[in-house]
Amino acid sequence: MRRTGKDWLADIGMFLFAALFFLVTADSVVAGSDISGTAVLAEQAAGGVACAALFVRRRWPVALAVLLLVSGKFSHFMTGPCLVALFTVAATRPPRVTGWVAALGLAPLPFYLASGPPADDPRTGSALTFFALVACALGWGSFVRSRRQLIASLEERAEHAATDARREAREDVAREMHDVLAHRLSLLSVHAGALEFNPGGNPEQVSRAAGVIRESAHEALQDLREIIGVLRAPEAHERPQPVLADLEQLVEESRGAGARVTLVREVPGEGEAGEREEVQQGGAQQGGVPAVTGRTAYRIVQEGLTNARKHGPGPEVPVSVSVRGGPGQGLTVEVRNPGKEPQHHEGAHPAVPGSGQGLVGLTERAHLAGGHLEHGWDDGDFRLRAWLPWPG
Template identity: 45%
Template sequence: MTNRSPCGTDSPNAPSTGAMISALVSAVALTVLTLFGEAVGHWTGWLPSFDIAFGAASLLVSPLLLRRPVSATVVLVALALLSPAATPSAAMGVLCVAQQSRFRVAATVAAAGFIAHAWQGIWRGYPGIDYIWWLLFIAVAFSALLSWGQFARDRRALIHSLRERARRAEAEQGRRVAEARMRERHLVAREMHDGLAHRLSLLSTYAGALEYRPDSPPEQLATAAGVIRAGAHEALNELREVITVLREDANDHDLLPQPVLDDIPRLVDESRDAGAAVDLHDAATGGETVPDLVGRTAYRVVQEGLTNARKHAAGQPVQISLERRSDDRLVIDIRNPLPPDRSAAPAAPGGGFGLIGMAERVRLAGGNLDHGTSPAGEFRVRAWLPLPT
């Protein structure tokens, strides 16, 4: 429900036709009552026509309160200086100014209204009421109009401020939801790249071996087929995990166990079984337990390094070093010689964002990753992750 001021505004710049009509009706009614009171009182001679004319003039000026409240109120106060018939409209004008203007302007207009009615009491005189009491009455009346109007103005400003804050909070919440969804999409894409890309590159290696060596002994063919079957099964499991993450009703029991630091030797053995020459210098696994985030990030770094080596340097030996430093850091170093023909297409397609995403993953874990070609002609990936003290 909206509360409207007598001036017809929810804000200083939003006049209302309905409130305008209400204000005019109120002014007309009060003016008529004032004229009636004068008629049954001490009207004599030319005063009736004089007050009727000033009352009509005040009613004609009253609609201007909605557009130019200060100017219209000044005119109404001037009319009230001479005739009590303009008092209702002048009082309405003081209230409108108080509701729409700063305190200094509103107080000035209210003071002008008080002075005008003080002069009105001097030259018109009102039987039955002492002039001092008349001054006290109009002082209280205009003070009340000023206070009421300023209160309504402050309340309207507060409501507007709260609405604006609510609108901004809603927009901010929408932005946060969109950012959260984007982060989840990036997380899912990263997990798909890190897990499935490694698994499928292994399958591609085994399938390539079967394609180019169809004359291999049946035992080797059976072993390779078994590895392909097991790799496909693992790839399907990882794909199921990604889909589970995307489901809104998924819970922690639906997720597969995440890899940890001690799973790195098994990862290296899978690459060796695929025919890759991988040398692992392991001085980190099997010791003190590391946080899951650090272990999982280290596993993904090694996984991405092996995947890149199979894609871009197929057949080249890979050296991996895992080391716990005395400065509470886990250092991962992966290097492999560059292929003789660097212009050749990769053994498997890729998006070129694996190491970029991996660097971001390491950064989120509190570490750092850099990669590039070393002076010895090797492609090197080096990362460090913080360990708890």
């Protein structure tokens, strides 16, 4: 790998450490020995070469450490470079490799102690100091390697968490897009189908249907624009979320499409102003429907009305919507409409297509809100029923 500027600084620092160790200890070694000046110069030259060899420690750390360990048995001037090489092995190689190199470096210690060296001999202190420095170099390198692994693990976890967060955000946007656009486009499809089968009808009815189509298409484009805007500008403020008080407007839209919707609400302390204030504050007011519960209930009713238009017996399908509950007992939402399981006949007008993910998404929404949802056929009616928590 190409060496970075940080790597070059680290290598130069290690070279300077080895050279400084070389210079600081040179006088004491020479003063206490009886070797000739030529031999001392030769050992110092070898020590200088060993210091320069540290610039290749990244490529061949084990080979360099073994070579310097063996050479250090014959020359004190190899000690500084040897310590740097041992540190490099411990910091960059697996523990098993480090263990073998450590065994090679510390193997003479038991034999040296067993020989009973005199305590007052200066060479005894030098030898013990050397083994202590070897152990410190290996320990420091192992600590650095463990710290690097910990940081890498934390970075990997953070990356996985960010990936999961992005995936959850995409799923939330997809769920929101399905909930909003399916409702708008189903209204548009119902009125377009009425115009197709009755092109010569009452001009007032045709004009009203065309107006609903235009308004639904405009609102669908507006909703889509807002959702895409959130994707393009993630730091922008979130679009206003629906609350339980918006059910009346949602029901009126379906009634405008011809559906006969009956809405029953038995919720204490429920009001539009209070819920709007609750959402702005980001929490549940005392006696008010929690924001998450109200929003989830709205989406459940929205999907139920959309399915009734898609799969019901006709545009004027009767739909019963009930919302009941209170603090401490939860909120129960139920949507019922007559119909039959979809069947396709040759020559029949195709029904409004569906992705099949609406009920799956609602089930996930209910679970995320801490509740549950069930759906199915009951005496010829399709029933969508959910329970959502409402703390007391």
